[in-house]
Amino acid sequence: MSSFSESALEKKLTELSSSQQSVQTLSLWIIHHRKHSALIVKVWHRELKKAKSTRKLTFLYLANDVIQNSKKKGPEFTKDFETVLVDACSHVASEGDGNCKKHMERLLNIWKERSLYRADFIQQLKLAIEDSNSPRPSVEEKKPVKRSYQKIQEEEDDEDDDYRSHNSPRNTSATATQLTEELVKALQDLENAASGDAAVRQRIASLPQEVQDVSLLEKITDKDAADKLSKTVDEACLLLAEYNGRLAAELEDRRQLARMLTEYIGSQREALMEREKKLEEYKQKLARVTQVRKELKSHIQSLPDLSLLPNVTGGLAPLPSAGDLFSTD
Numbered sequence: 267m268s269s270f271s272e273s274a275l276e277k278k279l280t281e282l283s284s285s286q287q288s289v290q291t292l293s294l295w296i297i298h299h300r301k302h303s304a305l306i307v308k309v310w311h312r313e314l315k316k317a318k319s320t321r322k323l324t325f326l327y328l329a330n331d332v333i334q335n336s337k338k339k340g341p342e343f344t345k346d347f348e349t350v351l352v353d354a355c356s357h358v359a360s361e362g363d364g365n366c367k368k369h370m371e372r373l374l375n376i377w378k379e380r381s382l383y384r385a386d387f388i389q390q391l392k393l394a395i396e397d398s399n400s401p402r403p404s405v406e407e408k409k410p411v412k413r414s415y416q417k418i419q420e421e422e423d424d425e426d427d428d429y430r431s432h433n434s435p436r437n438t439s440a441t442a443t444q445l446t447e448e449l450v451k452a453l454q455d456l457e458n459a460a461s462g463d464a465a466v467r468q469r470i471a472s473l474p475q476e477v478q479d480v481s482l483l484e485k486i487t488d489k490d491a492a493d494k495l496s497k498t499v500d501e502a503c504l505l506l507a508e509y510n511g512r513l514a515a516e517l518e519d520r521r522q523l524a525r526m527l528t529e530y531i532g533s534q535r536e537a538l539m540e541r542e543k544k545l546e547e548y549k550q551k552l553a554r555v556t557q558v559r560k561e562l563k564s565h566i567q568s569l570p571d572l573s574l575l576p577n578v579t580g581g582l583a584p585l586p587s588a589g590d591l592f593s594t595d
Contacts, residue, residue, distance in 0.1 A: 270299040272309055279313045281515065284324045291511030293331035294504050296343075303342035311350040319361040323369055326358060330373055333382055344382065356394040370395055445530050452523045459519070460512035469505060477502045 278292050296306055314325040329347055336343045359367050371392065378388045460466070476482045477499050486492050 270302050272305065275306060275309050276313060279310065279317075279325075282321070282324060282328065283515075283518070284321070284327075285514065287511055287514045289324065289328050289331055291507045293328060293335060294507045296328075296332050297336045297339065298504055300336060300340060300342050303346045307343070307346040307350060311354060314354055315357060322358045322361055323366055326354070326370065326373060329354075330376075333377075334380070337382070348383065348387065352390055352394050355391050356397070359395040367395055445526075445533055449523075449526055449530050452519070452526060456516070456519065456523065459516045460509060461516060463509075463512075466505070466509055470509065473502050473505075474498065 275296075278295065282288055282292055299306065310325065310329065314322060317325060329351075332343050333347055355370060359370060362370075374388055374391055374395075377383050378385060383391075476495055483495075486495060
């Protein structure tokens with residue numbers, strides 16, 4: 267399990283997705299570092315405000331998982347989250363649509379049923395949601411995907427109604443270059459993918475048999491051995507959850523890479539067709555210029571060579587000058 271730092275938490279929150287695996291993996295990591303609960307809640311609150319509106323509800327799901335699963339180990343997170351939840355709920359509700367508020371109200375009902383917070387505090391959270399800005403029109407929830415530079419440019423150009431400008435040679439060249447850079451970066455990122463982490467795989471392979479075989483629990487006869495095994499099982503659970511989360515993220519990255527490759531191949535085919543068209547145009551120009559060159563050479567060869575003509579002035583007296591013509595002598 268990686269050590270705790272504020273920057274590490276920020277990075278993990280940035281990479282948090284709406285999948286159950288992603289939420290549970292980060293939740294386990296946070297609970298493991300519960301001695302930093304005050305700082306964790308502070309960073310969580312700050313990053314929630316900075317997150318896109320489509321990701322804010324996922325931050326609440328993360329808080330829910332941490333609050334519920336850390337309760338048995340201590341009240342730290344329950345108390346620390348209580349200090350920011352009113353503002354957080356108000357903020358998320360104001361940024362979300364009607365569908366988002368329904369999910370939030372369902373979450374508060376679960377907290378009330380399981381007595382995670384006092385009834386008056388739950389009511390305070392509900393009022394914070396109701397008092398937020400008017401709900402935005404519900405929209406179909408879309409799975410967040412990485413948009414390539416080309417797609418962003420196309421969307422912006424559609425809004426500006428400037429498709430012709432977008433397809434100018436300079437923009438097309440810039441887009442192709444950007445796509446290439448993105449593709450290279452994505453391939454480089456996969457060099458450090460979870461599936462290639464031999465060190466973690468070795469740690470998992472080295473886990474004692476006791477954490478994998480329930481039947482071996484019968485051999486435990488004293489509390490010290492049980493506590494030791496419990497600690498080992500917790501560490502194994504965290505290790506496997508984190509690695510599974512990394513594998514799930516890698517799988518999504520590879521899917522995204524496949525989409526990028528498809529898009530890149532498509533763009534290269536379009537570029538190839540355009541270059542072939544240009545090549546054909548310049549081949550025709552070359553053929554015309556070559557024909558002109560050939561005709562010109564033939565025409566030059568048909569002209570007489572003046573240097574071969576006889577010297578018609580040879581042996582004759584020079585013509586008189588103007589002075590000689592008007593002389594009185």
